[in-house]
Amino acid sequence: MKVLQPCAGLLTNHEVFQLLTDRGAMGAVDVSQGGMGPAAIECQVYRYLCAAPAATQTRAAVAACTEWAASFGLTRAETLQLVNLRPSQPVEAHLIISDCEMRLPGDRVEQLLQAVEETLPAAPEVEGTEEEAAAVEGG
Amino acid sequence: MFVLTEMEDDIRVAPHDLHRPHLTAVSSEIKAKYFDKVLRNVGLCVSLHDLQAVEGGFIFPSDPGPHFTVRFRLVVFSPFVGEVLVGRLVKCDATGLSVSLDFFSDIHIPHYNLQEPSVFDEEEKLWVWKFNDNDMFLDMDEMIRFKVVSVKYPPLPVEQEKGATAFATMEIVGDINGDGLGLLSWWS
Numbered sequence: 645m646k647v648l649q650p651c652a653g654l655l656t657n658h659e660v661f662q663l664l665t666d667r668g669a670m671g672a673v674d675v676s677q678g679g680m681g682p683a684a685i686e687c688q689v690y691r692y693l694c695a696a697p698a699a700t701q702t703r704a705a706v707a708a709c710t711e712w713a714a715s716f717g718l719t720r721a722e723t724l725q726l727v728n729l730r731p732s733q734p735v736e737a738h739l740i741i742s743d744c745e746m747r748l749p750g751d752r753v754e755q756l757l758q759a760v761e762e763t764l765p766a767a768p769e770v771e772g773t774e775e776e777a778a779a780v781e782g783g
Numbered sequence: 784m785f786v787l788t789e790m791e792d793d794i795r796v797a798p799h800d801l802h803r804p805h806l807t808a809v810s811s812e813i814k815a816k817y818f819d820k821v822l823r824n825v826g827l828c829v830s831l832h833d834l835q836a837v838e839g840g841f842i843f844p845s846d847p848g849p850h851f852t853v854r855f856r857l858v859v860f861s862p863f864v865g866e867v868l869v870g871r872l873v874k875c876d877a878t879g880l881s882v883s884l885d886f887f888s889d890i891h892i893p894h895y896n897l898q899e900p901s902v903f904d905e906e907e908k909l910w911v912w913k914f915n916d917n918d919m920f921l922d923m924d925e926m927i928r929f930k931v932v933s934v935k936y937p938p939l940p941v942e943q944e945k946g947a948t949a950f951a952t953m954e955i956v957g958d959i960n961g962d963g964l965g966l967l968s969w970w971s
Contacts, residue, residue, distance in 0.1 A: 649789040650825045652856060660785045660858055663830060680811060685819040686830050688886035689860075696869070725867060728784065735970055739867055739930075739963040 654720065657698035657728045658706055664690045697730035697767035705764050712759040717747060730764050731757065784868065787832055788825055788859045791852065792816075798847040809837055809853055817857060821952040823936045826861030827887060860887060862931045862955065869967070872927050875909050882927055882957060889951040892929060896958040898965055912965065919969060926967045929957035 667682050669690035674681025682690075693699060706727055713723040718741065725740045734753050738744045748756065792813075800808040810831060817828045836854040843850065862868060870890060874881035879893040894903070898912045904920075912919040921927070935954045943950065959965045 645793075646791045647788060647822065647825060648791055648854070651786045651861070652789045653787040655785040655787060655858060657784060660829070663832065663858065667830065680807060683814055683818045683830075685828075685886055689829050692885040721863065721866075729867060729869070733963075733970060735963040739928075739961065 654724055656706060656724060657693055657696055658701040658703075660689065661693045661696075661698045661701075662703075664693070695768060696728070697764065698728065699768050700765040701727070702765075709760060709763040712756075712763060716752065716756050716759075726760060727764070730760060730767055732761065733757075784860060784862050784866065785829065786826070786859050786861045788822070788828075788857045788861075789835075789854070790817075790857060791854045794851050794853045795846075795848045796851065801849075805837060805840070805851070806834060809834065809851055813853070813855060821936070822859065823952070826859040826934075827953060828857050829860050829886070830858040832856040832858050862934060864931055864933060866931045867928060867964075868931065868957075869926055869928050872921060872923055872925050875903075875921065875923065877903050880910065880921065880927075880959075882929060887953075887955075889953060890929075890955045890957055892957040892959055896932065896956075896960055898960050919966070921966060927959065928964050928967055928970075929959045930961065930964060932956045932958045 664682070664686050667686060669682040669686045671682065673684045673687050675684075709727055710723055713726055718726065722741050729736065729740065731737045731740060734757065737748075737753050737757060741747065744753065794809050794812045794816075796805070796808045796812060800811070813831055818830070819828065821827050832855075834853060834855045837851050838853075839851045840849045842848075868884065870882040870884045872880055873883045873888065877894070879891055879897070881888070882890040882892060884890070894901070894910075897910060898914070901910050901912045903909075904911050907920070909923070910921045912921070933956045935956070936952065937950075937954065939952075940950060963970055
Protein backbone atom coordinates (compact mmCIF):
# COMPACT_ATOMS: atom_id res chain seq x y z
CA MET A 645 0.00 0.00 0.00
CA LYS A 646 1.48 3.30 -1.07
CA VAL A 647 0.02 6.76 -0.69
CA LEU A 648 1.17 8.46 -3.90
CA GLN A 649 -0.41 11.85 -3.16
CA PRO A 650 -2.18 12.50 0.16
CA CYS A 651 -3.94 15.52 -1.36
CA ALA A 652 -4.31 15.19 -5.10
CA GLY A 653 -7.13 17.73 -5.11
CA LEU A 654 -9.80 19.38 -2.96
CA LEU A 655 -13.40 18.25 -3.42
CA THR A 656 -16.45 20.39 -2.79
CA ASN A 657 -19.23 18.79 -0.77
CA HIS A 658 -21.35 18.95 -3.92
CA GLU A 659 -18.90 16.80 -5.91
CA VAL A 660 -18.91 14.19 -3.16
CA PHE A 661 -22.71 14.36 -2.98
CA GLN A 662 -22.90 13.82 -6.75
CA LEU A 663 -20.50 10.86 -6.56
CA LEU A 664 -22.47 9.21 -3.77
CA THR A 665 -25.77 9.76 -5.58
CA ASP A 666 -24.30 8.01 -8.63
CA ARG A 667 -23.23 5.12 -6.39
CA GLY A 668 -26.80 4.77 -5.12
CA ALA A 669 -26.20 5.95 -1.55
CA MET A 670 -29.82 7.05 -1.09
CA GLY A 671 -30.86 3.39 -1.16
CA ALA A 672 -30.25 0.74 1.46
CA VAL A 673 -26.76 -0.18 2.65
CA ASP A 674 -25.31 -3.15 0.82
CA VAL A 675 -24.03 -5.48 3.52
CA SER A 676 -23.10 -8.35 1.23
CA GLN A 677 -19.41 -9.01 1.01
CA GLY A 678 -18.05 -8.09 -2.38
CA GLY A 679 -21.23 -6.28 -3.36
CA MET A 680 -21.16 -3.19 -5.58
CA GLY A 681 -23.86 -1.32 -3.65
CA PRO A 682 -23.22 1.58 -1.27
CA ALA A 683 -21.25 0.95 1.92
CA ALA A 684 -22.50 2.08 5.34
CA ILE A 685 -20.04 5.00 5.46
CA GLU A 686 -21.22 6.26 2.05
CA CYS A 687 -24.85 6.24 3.21
CA GLN A 688 -23.88 8.15 6.37
CA VAL A 689 -21.96 10.81 4.44
CA TYR A 690 -24.88 11.06 1.98
CA ARG A 691 -27.32 11.59 4.86
CA TYR A 692 -25.07 14.30 6.31
CA LEU A 693 -24.75 16.09 2.96
CA CYS A 694 -28.51 15.93 2.31
CA ALA A 695 -28.95 18.59 4.98
CA ALA A 696 -26.04 20.71 3.72
CA PRO A 697 -26.14 23.43 1.01
CA ALA A 698 -24.39 20.90 -1.28
CA ALA A 699 -27.63 18.95 -1.76
CA THR A 700 -29.36 21.66 -3.81
CA GLN A 701 -26.30 22.84 -5.79
CA THR A 702 -25.46 22.08 -9.42
CA ARG A 703 -22.10 21.99 -11.21
CA ALA A 704 -22.98 25.12 -13.15
CA ALA A 705 -23.90 26.99 -9.96
CA VAL A 706 -20.64 25.98 -8.26
CA ALA A 707 -18.62 27.04 -11.33
CA ALA A 708 -20.39 30.41 -11.44
CA CYS A 709 -19.80 30.99 -7.72
CA THR A 710 -16.12 30.05 -8.07
CA GLU A 711 -15.70 32.66 -10.82
CA TRP A 712 -17.24 35.33 -8.64
CA ALA A 713 -15.00 34.34 -5.72
CA ALA A 714 -11.94 34.68 -7.95
CA SER A 715 -12.97 38.22 -8.90
CA PHE A 716 -13.09 39.07 -5.19
CA GLY A 717 -9.57 37.71 -4.72
CA LEU A 718 -10.40 34.73 -2.49
CA THR A 719 -7.96 31.85 -2.02
CA ARG A 720 -8.80 28.27 -2.98
CA ALA A 721 -9.56 27.26 0.59
CA GLU A 722 -11.84 30.28 1.08
CA THR A 723 -13.68 29.57 -2.19
CA LEU A 724 -14.16 25.95 -1.13
CA GLN A 725 -15.65 26.98 2.20
CA LEU A 726 -17.80 29.61 0.50
CA VAL A 727 -19.35 26.95 -1.72
CA ASN A 728 -19.65 24.37 1.07
CA LEU A 729 -21.18 26.66 3.69
CA ARG A 730 -23.08 29.17 1.50
CA PRO A 731 -22.88 32.07 4.00
CA SER A 732 -25.85 34.42 4.12
CA GLN A 733 -24.70 36.77 6.90
CA PRO A 734 -21.65 39.06 7.03
CA VAL A 735 -20.53 37.37 10.27
CA GLU A 736 -20.27 34.02 8.45
CA ALA A 737 -18.25 35.63 5.66
CA HIS A 738 -15.83 37.12 8.21
CA LEU A 739 -15.42 33.64 9.66
CA ILE A 740 -14.35 32.12 6.34
CA ILE A 741 -12.19 34.94 4.97
CA SER A 742 -9.05 35.92 6.86
CA ASP A 743 -8.29 39.66 7.17
CA CYS A 744 -11.76 40.34 5.84
CA GLU A 745 -11.90 44.05 6.75
CA MET A 746 -8.62 44.75 4.94
CA ARG A 747 -9.29 42.69 1.80
CA LEU A 748 -12.99 43.43 1.39
CA PRO A 749 -13.54 46.95 2.71
CA GLY A 750 -16.81 48.84 2.71
CA ASP A 751 -19.69 46.94 1.23
CA ARG A 752 -17.57 44.44 -0.75
CA VAL A 753 -18.67 41.78 1.76
CA GLU A 754 -22.31 42.58 0.97
CA GLN A 755 -21.52 42.32 -2.75
CA LEU A 756 -19.89 38.93 -2.19
CA LEU A 757 -22.90 37.66 -0.23
CA GLN A 758 -25.17 38.98 -2.98
CA ALA A 759 -23.15 37.04 -5.59
CA VAL A 760 -23.38 33.87 -3.46
CA GLU A 761 -27.12 34.37 -3.01
CA GLU A 762 -27.63 34.70 -6.75
CA THR A 763 -25.37 31.89 -7.97
CA LEU A 764 -25.93 29.16 -5.37
CA PRO A 765 -29.41 27.75 -4.65
CA ALA A 766 -30.76 28.01 -1.10
CA ALA A 767 -29.71 25.31 1.35
CA PRO A 768 -32.32 22.66 2.17
CA GLU A 769 -34.51 23.69 5.11
CA VAL A 770 -34.43 21.29 8.05
CA GLU A 771 -37.73 21.82 9.85
CA GLY A 772 -40.20 20.91 7.11
CA THR A 773 -40.43 24.42 5.63
CA GLU A 774 -38.74 23.13 2.47
CA GLU A 775 -41.65 23.78 0.12
CA GLU A 776 -42.18 27.23 1.53
CA ALA A 777 -38.55 28.20 1.11
CA ALA A 778 -38.42 26.82 -2.44
CA ALA A 779 -41.53 28.81 -3.39
CA VAL A 780 -40.11 32.02 -1.93
CA GLU A 781 -36.65 31.64 -3.52
CA GLY A 782 -38.11 30.72 -6.88
CA GLY A 783 -35.72 27.77 -7.35
CA MET B 784 -13.78 18.74 4.09
CA PHE B 785 -13.05 16.08 1.47
CA VAL B 786 -9.89 15.54 -0.56
CA LEU B 787 -8.79 13.17 -3.29
CA THR B 788 -5.99 10.81 -2.29
CA GLU B 789 -4.06 8.92 -4.93
CA MET B 790 -3.10 5.42 -3.84
CA GLU B 791 -1.29 2.42 -5.28
CA ASP B 792 -1.84 -1.05 -3.92
CA ASP B 793 -1.51 -4.74 -4.71
CA ILE B 794 -5.06 -6.11 -4.84
CA ARG B 795 -5.79 -9.82 -4.82
CA VAL B 796 -9.05 -10.92 -6.39
CA ALA B 797 -10.48 -14.01 -4.71
CA PRO B 798 -11.00 -17.00 -7.05
CA HIS B 799 -14.77 -17.04 -6.51
CA ASP B 800 -14.90 -13.50 -8.00
CA LEU B 801 -13.16 -14.39 -11.25
CA HIS B 802 -16.46 -14.60 -13.15
CA ARG B 803 -16.98 -10.87 -12.57
CA PRO B 804 -15.38 -8.16 -14.72
CA HIS B 805 -11.90 -7.27 -13.46
CA LEU B 806 -12.73 -3.67 -12.62
CA THR B 807 -15.82 -4.64 -10.60
CA ALA B 808 -13.94 -7.28 -8.63
CA VAL B 809 -11.03 -4.93 -7.93
CA SER B 810 -13.44 -2.14 -6.85
CA SER B 811 -15.20 -4.36 -4.33
CA GLU B 812 -11.86 -5.50 -2.91
CA ILE B 813 -10.88 -1.85 -2.46
CA LYS B 814 -14.26 -1.18 -0.84
CA ALA B 815 -13.71 -3.97 1.69
CA LYS B 816 -10.14 -2.93 2.44
CA TYR B 817 -10.36 0.88 2.62
CA PHE B 818 -13.86 2.20 3.25
CA ASP B 819 -14.53 3.52 6.76
CA LYS B 820 -10.85 3.09 7.66
CA VAL B 821 -8.50 5.85 8.75
CA LEU B 822 -5.28 6.33 6.80
CA ARG B 823 -2.77 7.76 9.24
CA ASN B 824 -1.89 11.41 8.53
CA VAL B 825 -4.31 11.42 5.61
CA GLY B 826 -7.88 10.98 6.89
CA LEU B 827 -10.97 8.79 6.90
CA CYS B 828 -11.66 6.97 3.60
CA VAL B 829 -15.21 7.50 2.50
CA SER B 830 -15.53 6.34 -1.08
CA LEU B 831 -13.73 5.30 -4.25
CA HIS B 832 -13.51 8.15 -6.77
CA ASP B 833 -12.06 6.26 -9.74
CA LEU B 834 -9.58 3.61 -10.87
CA GLN B 835 -6.70 5.09 -12.82
CA ALA B 836 -4.69 2.00 -13.77
CA VAL B 837 -5.11 -1.73 -13.28
CA GLU B 838 -2.05 -3.78 -14.23
CA GLY B 839 -0.87 -7.30 -13.71
CA GLY B 840 -3.30 -10.07 -13.04
CA PHE B 841 -0.38 -12.42 -12.26
CA ILE B 842 -1.00 -15.74 -10.62
CA PHE B 843 1.68 -16.88 -8.18
CA PRO B 844 2.52 -20.47 -7.21
CA SER B 845 -0.01 -22.13 -4.86
CA ASP B 846 -2.23 -19.00 -4.81
CA PRO B 847 -5.26 -19.22 -7.10
CA GLY B 848 -6.18 -15.54 -6.81
CA PRO B 849 -4.70 -13.14 -9.39
CA HIS B 850 -2.80 -10.11 -8.10
CA PHE B 851 -3.33 -6.70 -9.69
CA THR B 852 -1.31 -3.53 -9.16
CA VAL B 853 -3.96 -0.85 -8.97
CA ARG B 854 -3.65 2.93 -8.98
CA PHE B 855 -6.83 4.60 -7.75
CA ARG B 856 -8.19 7.71 -6.08
CA LEU B 857 -10.12 7.69 -2.83
CA VAL B 858 -12.44 10.35 -1.43
CA VAL B 859 -11.05 11.04 2.03
CA PHE B 860 -12.54 13.09 4.86
CA SER B 861 -9.63 15.33 5.81
CA PRO B 862 -10.53 18.78 7.14
CA PHE B 863 -7.75 21.36 7.13
CA VAL B 864 -6.82 23.44 10.17
CA GLY B 865 -8.97 26.56 10.21
CA GLU B 866 -11.85 25.00 8.29
CA VAL B 867 -15.37 25.76 9.50
CA LEU B 868 -17.65 22.74 9.85
CA VAL B 869 -21.23 22.21 11.00
CA GLY B 870 -22.05 19.25 13.25
CA ARG B 871 -24.52 18.06 15.86
CA LEU B 872 -23.90 18.33 19.60
CA VAL B 873 -24.07 14.84 21.10
CA LYS B 874 -22.37 14.99 24.48
CA CYS B 875 -21.71 17.58 27.16
CA ASP B 876 -19.49 17.15 30.17
CA ALA B 877 -17.12 19.13 32.36
CA THR B 878 -14.20 18.71 29.92
CA GLY B 879 -16.12 20.15 26.98
CA LEU B 880 -18.41 19.22 24.12
CA SER B 881 -18.56 16.25 21.77
CA VAL B 882 -19.76 17.03 18.26
CA SER B 883 -20.70 14.50 15.61
CA LEU B 884 -20.95 14.65 11.86
CA ASP B 885 -23.13 11.63 10.98
CA PHE B 886 -20.17 9.67 9.67
CA PHE B 887 -17.50 10.85 12.12
CA SER B 888 -17.92 11.36 15.84
CA ASP B 889 -14.46 11.93 17.36
CA ILE B 890 -14.71 15.71 17.48
CA HIS B 891 -14.02 17.33 20.82
CA ILE B 892 -14.35 20.99 21.79
CA PRO B 893 -12.46 21.47 25.05
CA HIS B 894 -13.88 23.82 27.70
CA TYR B 895 -11.20 26.47 27.08
CA ASN B 896 -12.32 26.79 23.43
CA LEU B 897 -15.90 27.75 24.26
CA GLN B 898 -17.34 31.25 23.92
CA GLU B 899 -16.30 33.42 26.84
CA PRO B 900 -17.63 33.42 29.48
CA SER B 901 -19.11 29.90 29.56
CA VAL B 902 -20.00 27.89 32.65
CA PHE B 903 -21.01 24.27 33.13
CA ASP B 904 -24.48 24.02 34.67
CA GLU B 905 -24.28 21.04 37.02
CA GLU B 906 -28.06 20.60 37.31
CA GLU B 907 -28.83 20.43 33.61
CA LYS B 908 -25.38 19.03 32.78
CA LEU B 909 -25.12 21.53 29.93
CA TRP B 910 -22.71 24.32 29.07
CA VAL B 911 -24.09 27.85 29.17
CA TRP B 912 -22.69 30.93 27.44
CA LYS B 913 -23.35 34.00 29.57
CA PHE B 914 -23.73 36.70 26.94
CA ASN B 915 -24.79 40.17 28.17
CA ASP B 916 -26.86 38.74 31.05
CA ASN B 917 -28.50 36.21 28.67
CA ASP B 918 -28.12 32.51 29.38
CA MET B 919 -27.48 30.81 26.06
CA PHE B 920 -27.72 27.08 26.67
CA LEU B 921 -25.85 24.66 24.43
CA ASP B 922 -28.70 22.16 24.14
CA MET B 923 -28.17 18.59 22.98
CA ASP B 924 -28.84 17.64 19.33
CA GLU B 925 -28.46 21.25 18.22
CA MET B 926 -26.49 22.07 15.07
CA ILE B 927 -23.23 23.73 15.97
CA ARG B 928 -20.68 25.60 13.82
CA PHE B 929 -17.05 25.15 14.85
CA LYS B 930 -13.55 25.79 13.56
CA VAL B 931 -10.98 22.98 13.29
CA VAL B 932 -7.98 23.63 15.54
CA SER B 933 -6.06 20.39 15.01
CA VAL B 934 -6.42 16.93 13.51
CA LYS B 935 -4.52 14.28 15.49
CA TYR B 936 -3.70 10.67 14.70
CA PRO B 937 -2.73 9.20 18.08
CA PRO B 938 -0.42 6.16 17.95
CA LEU B 939 -1.96 2.79 18.78
CA PRO B 940 -1.87 2.18 22.53
CA VAL B 941 0.14 -0.82 23.62
CA GLU B 942 -2.16 -1.56 26.56
CA GLN B 943 -5.62 -0.34 27.43
CA GLU B 944 -7.38 -0.55 30.78
CA LYS B 945 -10.42 -2.73 31.02
CA GLY B 946 -13.58 -0.81 30.19
CA ALA B 947 -11.78 2.11 28.54
CA THR B 948 -13.67 3.78 25.69
CA ALA B 949 -12.89 2.54 22.20
CA PHE B 950 -9.65 3.93 20.88
CA ALA B 951 -10.02 6.76 18.33
CA THR B 952 -7.57 6.63 15.42
CA MET B 953 -8.40 10.14 14.25
CA GLU B 954 -9.35 12.99 16.56
CA ILE B 955 -10.40 16.52 15.72
CA VAL B 956 -10.15 19.36 18.23
CA GLY B 957 -12.56 22.22 17.56
CA ASP B 958 -13.08 25.80 18.67
CA ILE B 959 -16.29 27.80 19.06
CA ASN B 960 -14.80 30.94 20.57
CA GLY B 961 -15.47 33.59 17.96
CA ASP B 962 -18.11 35.54 16.08
CA GLY B 963 -20.33 33.28 14.06
CA LEU B 964 -19.29 30.13 15.92
CA GLY B 965 -21.45 28.06 18.25
CA LEU B 966 -25.09 27.14 17.81
CA LEU B 967 -26.48 28.10 14.38
CA SER B 968 -29.55 29.55 16.09
CA TRP B 969 -27.41 32.16 17.88
CA TRP B 970 -26.36 33.87 14.64
CA SER B 971 -29.30 33.43 12.25
